[in-house]
Amino acid sequence: MTNRKDRIEREIDQTLGCLEEANTIDPSPFFYNRLAAHLESQSSIENTFSARFFSMSALKPALIGCFIIINVCTAALLYQGISTKSISREESLAAMAEEYQLIQTDNQIKELFE
Amino acid sequence: MTDTDNKSLIHELKSGGTAAFKDLVELHQDLVLNICYRFLRNRQDAEDMAQEVFLQAHRSISRFRGDAKLSTWLYRIAVSKSLDFIRMKNRKKRFSSIKNALGIRGEAEDIPSPMRTNPDTMAERKERLQILQQALNTLPENQRIAITLSKYEGFSQQEIAGVLGTTVSAVESLVHRAKQNLKKKLTRYYEKNIK
Numbered sequence: 001m002t003n004r005k006d007r008i009e010r011e012i013d014q015t016l017g018c019l020e021e022a023n024t025i026d027p028s029p030f031f032y033n034r035l036a037a038h039l040e041s042q043s044s045i046e047n048t049f050s051a052r053f054f055s056m057s058a059l060k061p062a063l064i065g066c067f068i069i070i071n072v073c074t075a076a077l078l079y080q081g082i083s084t085k086s087i088s089r090e091e092s093l094a095a096m097a098e099e100y101q102l103i104q105t106d107n108q109i110k111e112l113f114e
Numbered sequence: 115m116t117d118t119d120n121k122s123l124i125h126e127l128k129s130g131g132t133a134a135f136k137d138l139v140e141l142h143q144d145l146v147l148n149i150c151y152r153f154l155r156n157r158q159d160a161e162d163m164a165q166e167v168f169l170q171a172h173r174s175i176s177r178f179r180g181d182a183k184l185s186t187w188l189y190r191i192a193v194s195k196s197l198d199f200i201r202m203k204n205r206k207k208r209f210s211s212i213k214n215a216l217g218i219r220g221e222a223e224d225i226p227s228p229m230r231t232n233p234d235t236m237a238e239r240k241e242r243l244q245i246l247q248q249a250l251n252t253l254p255e256n257q258r259i260a261i262t263l264s265k266y267e268g269f270s271q272q273e274i275a276g277v278l279g280t281t282v283s284a285v286e287s288l289v290h291r292a293k294q295n296l297k298k299k300l301t302r303y304y305e306k307n308i309k
Contacts, residue, residue: 004308004309007308008301008304008305008308011300011304011308012297012300012301012304014242015242015245015246015300016246016293016296016297016300018239018242018243018246019246019261019265020265023151024144024148024151024266025147025148025151025157025160026144026147027143027144027147027161027164028161031139031143031147031161031164031165032136032139032140032143034165035139035165035168035169038165038169039135039169039172042169
């Protein structure tokens with residue numbers, strides 16, 4: 001039992017000892033060259049026409065402006081659509097009422113009692 | 115490096131100077147690489163991660179406000195990228211174990227883990243490192259960062275505090291708690307595995 005406990009203690013100490021090991025590595029001699037190649041390939045992608053076009057600072061406010069105008073127009077059209085829809089609905093209700101004689105004029109009411 | 119040198123380097127970096135970037139890499143590549151290596155324990159992964167760290171630094175130098183030292187900022191990127199990589203690897207492992215359970219075998223699964231298949235042939239040190247790494251991975255993140263960096267001689271407590279965005283005394287307490295937790299976890303592990 002003590003043997004096992006000792007062994008466990010020893011194992012723990014040795015494993016924790018791995019933390020203390022001064023184990024360092026040196027960068028490869030081509031570390032910067034590799035990095036420079038990465039950067040170059042990245043910048044060539046960024047320099048394509050579309051990337052440059054969309055990153056133009058003057059274009060950003062124009063795009064935002066367009067976006068706002070489109071939104072305002074859409075909202076206006078939608079509102080107009082709702083109001084015309086409500087008029088046409090009233091008209092159609094009146095037509096339906098007339099067709100089924102749901103609304104009776106004064107003359108028609110008088111005729112009923114005569 | 116003096117404060118003035120540091121400021122002029124930052125200024126040159128922000129204006130996109132290639133020579134300044136080369137200086138930055140040459141100054142910090144050793145430490146950045148070794149931080150990644152401390153977390154990942156694999157040379158190739160550490161090299162790739164160190165490259166990623168410098169690429170990220172190059173991309174976001176314009177956003178560097180100068181609140182911390184440039185080196186601390188770089189080391190912070192290195193730590194967070196390494197931890198992200200470990201998280202991604204763990205996710206992949208979980209996914210592959212689900213795939214194995216479902217009977218779907220991918221290319222990577224064809225290479226068996228040496229630990230599971232032939233533990234006898236594995237070097238003792240490697241095995242210990244693996245056990246230690248597993249225990250470290252279960253520690254809370256700030257404890258893991260504190261103990262990993264504290265065992266690396268290139269790092270002062272002050273620098274670790276900078277990376278973690280805390281005080282030196284908090285770092286000391288984190289390291290202490292990390293050691294205690296590691297001991298507990300290793301005790302549990304060996305009690306289970308030593309008959």
